Amino acid sequence: MHFSYFRQFIERLCERRYPTGTVLRGRYQVVRELGMGSYGITYVAMDLQTNTQVVVKQMRTVKKKTRIESFAREANILQRLEHPQIPALYETFIEHGVPHLVMEYIDGDTVESLIFEKGKMYTEKEAFELLKRVLTVVQYIHEKGVVHRDLRIPNILLKNGHVYVIDFGLARFLYEQIPHLDTYTLEKKLRREIDVRSDIYALGHFLLFLLYSSYEPNTEEERSWEEELEISEAARSILRKMLQIDPPYRDVVELMKEIERTMEGWKKDVIVS
Structure with missing residues (x-):
């Protein structure tokens, strides 16, 4: 296995994932994991206040400084893009020192x-x-x-x-x-x-x-x-x-x-x- 792929494999194993049922910010209950990307892990979650599904993106913690910058940029970009065919950003929050984004869930x-x-x-x-x-x-x-x-x-x-x-x-x-x-x-x-x-x-x-x-x-x-x-x-x-x-x-x-x-x-x- 190439070293870079081995490193990525180990990094993914070390990430703290949320099991089904986890409640974040006292509001968002994890339904299932959607996947892991370069900067974050995404989940479908139930917003317990509105009883609607949302997407919660949890920042990956490896290379934290770079990823914090990327998360802030993504939030800034989504705030600028108000379009019905682009997921809306609802809010950002930090839990256990880790930034999260809450976005519109499009079930397609x-x-x-x-x-x-x-x-x-x-x-x-x-x-x-x-x-x-x-x-x-x-x-x-x-x-x-x-x-x-x-x-x-x-x-x-x-x-x-x-x-x-x-x-x-x-x-x-x-x-x-x-x-x-x-x-x-x-x-x-x-x-x-x-x-x-x-x-x-x-x-x-x-x-x-x-x-x-x-x-x-x-x-x-x-x-x-x-x-x-x-x-x-x-x-x-x-x-x-x-x-x-x-x-x-x-x-x-x-x-x-x-x-x-x-x-x-x-x-x-x-x-x-």
Whole structure:
């Protein structure tokens, strides 16, 4: 086992997790654990005052100073983002010296669970329609001076036909800088740089997941997505720009306009045929 993975494994074992039934702040009763991320452990909890479910995020205690800064930043960002498709921040509190966030609970399906647990398959048209809906939320985030930096299939959620963007643990304000970015691998740099293009890059991979959901391999030969996926030239062109293989989009607005033009072209093709 690689040393860094072994260290992360040990760190996770050392974290103090809350068992089901634990009551925090005399108000929030833990129902179940949702998962552990880089900075926190999240739980579904029952708010005993309002009798509604909420999400409670407990800060991980390893590298405490760095994580306190990240928790404060996440709270600050969520306070700035007042949008119906982004979880609202209800309050912050400290218990046993550990910061916690209390957020709106959205009881839906992540795109990850839809694809890998429920077998959802997306056509090219459906994939771009979903991407466009996600982009409207991301455009709002960018307009508020924030970049998400973690737009993956577990962090895009669907409920009653609505799209939600969750988990702002890695989000940053666009005016911030990351030290030692030049030491990152190219892949990590493209995902983590504080620039709107990093979200577009991540959504390029999000789009690939959607398109691969209906892919059936016909060979064991390892090939690139461009060789494997049977998609239109317009879709291929958009993906190459999102993944920064070709000169990238400057912002989400430029990307959305090209998607709209492409989808209009598909409608015309249907009418003609």
